[in-house]
Amino acid sequence: MDVFVCAGCGAELTAPVSRVALPVHTHFGAWEQLHPPLMEPATYAVEPLPFGAPWRPWNDVGEDLAARQGVYAPWYSVSFAARDRIVIAPGDSRDMVLIPEKCAGYCRGIDGRDGPNLACGGCGSAVATRMDDCGLWQAVWLEPDAVRRRPSGLPAVPTPDWDELDLESYVVPPVEPDGSWSFRWEAAVPVALAHLVAACEARPVALPDPLTDLLGDALARYLPAGPPELTARLAGPGMPAPRSGDDVLLVPRHPVTGQPWRPPHAAVVVPLDTGVWAHFAVPGETSPLPASGRVPEGVLRDDYPLPPRPWRSFLPHSTAFSSTLVRLPAIRRPALRAYRDRFAHRP
Known part of the structure; x- marks a missing residue:
């Protein structure tokens, strides 16, 4: 330490x-x-990367200097804070x-x-x-x-391998007890979507059912329109081995190193916040099979409560997607230029 x-x-x-x-x-x-x-x-x-004051307008900075500061597409302003x-x-x-x-x-x-x-x-x-x-x-x-x-003089904390992580302890529920969406989810999901768009080079992609079922149409507005050409699947430690033909894998970031999990074969991977990924990938506690007959006298029921339901639809953070997108070098690829021009500043 x-x-x-x-x-x-x-x-x-x-x-x-x-x-x-x-x-x-x-x-x-x-x-x-x-x-x-x-x-x-x-x-x-x-x-x-620089992030924070002082800021300078993009038009005053220019494309080359902005790229050296980690911004690869037109943006409102460019940070010149310390790295x-x-x-x-x-x-x-x-x-x-x-x-x-x-x-x-x-x-x-x-x-x-x-x-x-x-x-x-x-x-x-x-x-x-x-x-x-x-x-x-x-x-x-x-x-x-x-x-x-x-x-510090204290022993260093060893970096755990993937199979040594207690993934259940990293689970972040999408909904808070009061019915509001998790701030972390509202930021982490659009960050992952920006990486997904870059990895797919703006080709339409089908997301895994758990994501679309939970987050609904809020995600579709960020993805390229049209019939899906690619399929994204969840993959990672403790899950069934991905198939070699899978198009894109949504994988967790290591909580210590920040590196994405890698499958045993070559594949396109998109990093997803570990807490969000673990919510889908780590099986939660399940209720035991109910006993037949009536509950004996004096025995309290131990039913599992229903998961909290949000009181509004999912609203991704207003700039997490676009701010992440312009900081990915891939956004300069010709295949992404039309998408960038349409969506780089989309809230």
Whole structure:
């Protein structure tokens, strides 16, 4: 495990943390809603691309410079934030204090619009940005040039193989107990759809029944129209081996490395958020067969409750799909140009 320390004075700024994959929903939250922490306790992740202030308009940047910043198709603005920023849960921060004049936000918290708003408690250097306003996952972003990573002295957490993961523990239900859709689902599903469109080169594709049955017509509006030319199937550890002729496989991302699961044969794979994938792929607990006859006197029933039903239709995050699409190098392929022109900015 590691700790991050101030590059100026060496003060420890975090609890011991282990690196995991950057969540796919990191930059996509539900507007006017307060969110839980992005990261699990004692973990950190790294954002390799610029994402956040300062921003510059696409027309002022130009296609070549935008591509170097990780944006491969026209977009409203291009980020020139630092690469390799480190994100932790707010509860894992240590010895940092807010910089009051840099704590602006929309209405319910801090959104980081003014740059780093946390200073090292030892030397006063600006080292990180706290973000917790509505529509943002609560997080502390460490500036890569302001901190250094050091061993904590605790043993490293080994990276599990696929067959060592407790996949059931990663399941994220699509519907919250109050009947609202999971914010994570609303962000993770359109991110996967953007990867699917790029992998299929904008050819019409049929999605697996579990996805279409649950999410309905909300997904169809993002996919190319027409009779399906390809078929997407769910695949991954613990599932029946995919057939070599399957067109596209929707597979989980490893929660630690972020790498997609790979089948034993060559195939086109599209990464899906592990929690969303596990909801479909991991069999849940099933009710035992009912006993015949009446329930004995004094015995309480133990029926399984019906799963919560959403009170509205599924609404993918307004920019998760298009923002992901323009950050995929494949969007520059000629086969995707017509699709890009029609859908890159579609909400």
